[in-house]
Amino acid sequence: MRILIIDEMHSSIIPMLEKDGHHVTYSPKITREEIIEQVGDYDGLIIRSKTPMNRELLEKASNLKFIGRAGAGLDQIDLDFMAERGIQLFHAAKGNRDAVAEHAIGGLLALFNHLIQADSEVRKGIWDREGNRGHELMGKTVGIMGFGNMGEAFAKRLRGFGVEILVYDKYKQDFGTDRVQEVIWEKLKAEADVLSIHVPLTPETRGFFTLEELKSFHKPFWLINTARGEVINFKTLNDALDLGVLKGAVLDVLENEKFQKFTSEQKEEFEKLASRGNVIFSPHVAGWTFESYEKINKVLVKQIREAFGKSKS
Structure with a gap:
C-alpha cells in the first residue's frame, strides 16, 4: 500500500x-492544503494531531483504507464519515499508556510532597521543613474516571501504594477485581481523596x-488530568481551588494549549492558576516519552499488518 505520514514520528x-x-x-x-491535494493517491494515512480528519479532507481520500493515529485521542477524527466510507481506524493507546500512568503517579507524588516548591526554595537558600510537610498516598482512596488503556495502566501503578482504588466507567461493566472496585459515579464522589481523569473528549x-x-464530591480532593483539558476550564479550577473543593491539581492538559490564542478571560484565569503552589503543570507530555515514541510505531504497524497482511509488492 501507499502510506502517507503527515506528522513527526520516530x-x-x-x-x-x-x-x-x-x-x-x-x-x-506537509500543509493541510497539500494533504487535501495529495491524499487521494494514498491507501493509508498516519497522523498525530496536525490537522482535523474531517469530511472536507476525507472526501478527497478516495482510495483510503485506513488512518493510523499515533496516540490515543480521536476527537479530531470524523469517525462517522470514516465508517460510511469503510475506512479503518488504528490508534496507539497501548503504546503510551505506561507513560501516562507513570506521569500521573509522578505528578501526584510531587504535589503531595511539595517537591517543586521545596526544590525552588532550597535553591534560594530557604530551608523550610514545616512549610513543605507532605501527605502520604498510602491509605487514600483514589478514584479513576474511565477504565480504558490509560485508566487501567494507572490503576496497575497504584497497587503498591496501599490505596483503595474505585473506578467508574459509564461504558464498561464487570471489570472489577480484588484490587479494583467497580463503582457508580455517586459512590466514587462520596469516597475519593484523589480523582484521576482518563476519558476521551466527546x-x-x-x-x-x-x-x-465538583462541589457534589463529599470531601475535598486532589485532581489529576492527563486526558483532555476541555473537560474542565480554568475558571472552574480556580473557583474550586478558592472554595477548597479541590486541594490541588496535576494538569498535563489545558482547555486551551495555545497560549497566544487565549481569550482575555482565559489569560486572566490561567495566570491566577499558574500563581498557585498547589497546581503542577506539564505541556501535554504525559504520554510522550522516549520509549513511548517508539512503542507507538510498533503498535500501529502490528495493527496494519493484522488487518491487511504483508504486501506482495
Missing part, C-alpha cells in the same frame, strides 16, 4: 512499514466538570 516507522512491502512517504512538514465529556459537579 524514524523506526519507515523501515518497519517498508519491510512489510509498503511504499512510505514521510512528509512531517460532546458528553466536554465541560463535564462544572463547579457544581
